[in-house]
Structure formats: structure tokens, C-alpha cells
Amino acid sequence: MYVLLTNDDGFDSEGLQAARAALAKVAEVAVVAPEHNWSATGHNRTMDKPLRVTDVRLPDGGTAFVTDGTPSDCVSLALLGILERKPDLVVAGINKGPNLGDDITYSGTVAAAMEAALGGVPALAVSLADYFEWDFTYAANFTARLASTVHERSLPPGVLLNVNVPAVPAERIGGVEITRLGKRIYSDILVRREDPFGRPYYWLGGDAPKGVTERGTDLWAVAENRISITPIHLDLTNYRLLATLRRWQLQP
Numbered sequence: 001m002y003v004l005l006t007n008d009d010g011f012d013s014e015g016l017q018a019a020r021a022a023l024a025k026v027a028e029v030a031v032v033a034p035e036h037n038w039s040a041t042g043h044n045r046t047m048d049k050p051l052r053v054t055d056v057r058l059p060d061g062g063t064a065f066v067t068d069g070t071p072s073d074c075v076s077l078a079l080l081g082i083l084e085r086k087p088d089l090v091v092a093g094i095n096k097g098p099n100l101g102d103d104i105t106y107s108g109t110v111a112a113a114m115e116a117a118l119g120g121v122p123a124l125a126v127s128l129a130d131y132f133e134w135d136f137t138y139a140a141n142f143t144a145r146l147a148s149t150v151h152e153r154s155l156p157p158g159v160l161l162n163v164n165v166p167a168v169p170a171e172r173i174g175g176v177e178i179t180r181l182g183k184r185i186y187s188d189i190l191v192r193r194e195d196p197f198g199r200p201y202y203w204l205g206g207d208a209p210k211g212v213t214e215r216g217t218d219l220w221a222v223a224e225n226r227i228s229i230t231p232i233h234l235d236l237t238n239y240r241l242l243a244t245l246r247r248w249q250l251q252p
């Protein structure tokens with residue numbers, strides 16, 4: 001198995017190092033990762049500047065291609081020719097922080113996996129579901145196991161798996177749940193301040209998001225200390241509304 005590993009926290013993140021070490025036991029791993037943190041930048045593509053790719057030695061002695069592009073740029077670069085052959089699987093992560101429910105629309109981690117799905121390569125977006133606790137050991141080992149299973153069983157085209165691992169010791173993990181996306185509750189606030197020249201500036205701030213922990217959702221699974229795996233496709237069509245909209249008298 002040949003795995004492309006990327007992330008949105010930057011090439012030097014502990015989450016990427018942990019994933020690389022665990023994946024290296026089951027696969028050949030190539031790293032193409034951004035040079036700085038792109039968390040919450042969504043799915044985007046650099047179109048207004050050239051991209052640089054540098055060969056970098058990682059803290060653990062491995063090597064990585066580091067780019068000034070976005071997480072999804074990293075995947076595009078890899079699939080379009082930076083790697084000498086097409087990977088069997090793309091793994092994005094392990095992200096420092098959860099990507100649950102509506103988070104996936106902001107997530108650079110999930111965006112990288114989306115880019116892989118668009119490029120016809122199965123992908124995992126993996127996140128450690130905590131804002132303070134950063135022991136990636138269990139999540140990394142699980143990622144390697146899941147990568148092997150996905151490689152063995154394969155995913156339908158255009159699908160990625162969004163994986164959130166609770167940040168608790170192994171003995172407190174209550175198993176795996178296959179889930180649907182839940183509903184995030186954001187507590188966003190607009191903070192208005194003034195710069196030294198009296199001009200206003202704004203921060204989009206607020207506390208960490210909460211969520212509706214409805215049974216069967218990713219938010220529920222993680223709240224129960226279970227690993228959440230949500231199959232994601234990129235078709236955002238609301239099928240239930242198609243018939244209704246067709247009944248609107250919109251014809252000119």
C-alpha cells in the first residue's frame with residue numbers, strides 16, 4: 001500500500017508525525033504537507049501565485065515535501081505529479097481538534113480528503129477530538145489499521161471517511177460507531193476593537209463549539225468516547241427539496 005499523508009496543521013505537527021510513524025508499519029508513506037497551519041480554511045485552491053515545493057527532513061528523520069499551498073493544493077500537487085506514482089490512499093491528519101458535524105465545511109483536513117476523492121483516490125480525514133489533549137498514539141494506530149482495511153475493501157468512487165478519535169486513554173475508548181454528521185452549535189461572537197489609530201477591527205471569536213448529541217451522529221459517538229466514522233460524499237444536493245422547487249413557478 002502506498003499512502004499520501006497530508007494535513008492542515010502544517011508539516012511539523014505532532015499529529016502528522018504520529019500518523020506517519022504508525023502508517024509506516026503498514027505502508028509506504030509519502031508526505032506532502034503545508035508549511036504552516038491552514039486550519040479552518042475550507043476547500044480551496046491557490047490560483048494567483050506559483051507554488052513552491054521543498055524537500056524537508058522531519059523531526060523523526062523522515063522526509064516530506066513541504067509546500068506554500070493549501071492542504072488541498074498539497075493533494076493536487078501529489079496526484080498531478082509530485083509523487084512518482086498515484087497513491088492507493090490519502091490520509092489527512094491527524095488533526096489537532098475535532099471535525100464533527102458542520103465543522104467539515106470549515107475543515108482543511110476534510111478539504112484535503114475531498115480533493116483526494118475528486119481525484120479518484122479513497123481518503124481518510126482523521127481528527128483527534130479534543131481541544132487540549134494531544135496524545136496521538138491510539139489515534140495513529142487506529143488510523144493505520146483503518147487504512148489497511150480501506151485498502152483491502154476499497155471505497156466507492158468519490159467517497160471519503162471522516163474519522164474522529166476521542167482523546168482518552170485506549171482502555172476508555174468504547175469501540176467504533178459508523179455515524180452520520182450531527183449538528184454543531186457555534187457560539188460565535190463578533191469582537192470589535194480599535195487599533196492604535198482609532199480604526200475599528202474585528203475578531204470572529206467565541207468559545208469552543210458544542211453540538212447536539214443525537215444518537216447515531218458523530219457528535220454523539222465522540223461524546224460517548226467512541227471512535228466516529230462518517231462516510232462523506234461531495235454531493236450536497238438536497239434531494240427532498242427537488243420536487244418542491246420544481247413546483248415553484250420559476251419558468252420565465
Ligand SMILES: [Mn+2]
Nearest residue numbers: 008009039095
Ligand atoms: Mn487543523
